[in-house]
Amino acid sequence: MYPAGVDALVNLAGFTNDDVPLAAVRKGGKVSTTMNAPDDDALSGAGVTGATVIARPMREIVAPLAEQAAAATLKIDVSTVLPLEQAADGLATIAAGHARGKIVVTIGD
Numbered sequence: 001m002y003p004a005g006v007d008a009l010v011n012l013a014g015f016t017n018d019d020v021p022l023a024a025v026r027k028g029g030k031v032s033t034t035m036n037a038p039d040d041d042a043l044s045g046a047g048v049t050g051a052t053v054i055a056r057p058m059r060e061i062v063a064p065l066a067e068q069a070a071a072a073t074l075k076i077d078v079s080t081v082l083p084l085e086q087a088a089d090g091l092a093t094i095a096a097g098h099a100r101g102k103i104v105v106t107i108g109d
Contacts, residue, residue, distance in 0.1 A: 005029060022046035077101035 005026030011033035014020060020038050023046070025031055031043065031050030043050050068074035079101030082090050090103040 002026075008032070011035060017042060022048060078104055080104070081106060 002024075006024055006029065007026060008030045009021065009025045009032070011020045011031065012035075014035050017036055017038040019035065020031065020033055022031065022038060022042065025046065025048050027047035029048045031037070031048050032053050033050065034053055037043075037050055037052040038046075065074060077100075079099065080090060080093070081104045084105055084107050087105045090099075090105060093099050093103065
């Protein structure tokens, strides 16, 4: 599907460096993972750059959101829904500071 590799990879699964499919990313591409990121040698060996993205949920923030979700009262402002093929357009909107709500990317039908 992408014989030259994808421009960017967001890796959300796996627990070892070997679980990050660096070969799927084109030379010069970017890798972001919520798990263990490959070390600099592995990244440079694959011709890509990357980093680990970590978030630490705080109870005082997450608890009210979970309660609202459970009660079906959580309100989310969705400004745009895009197919996966247009995800880059959504990222460009965010990067330019023009997003006025969540941008949802759909995959498949």
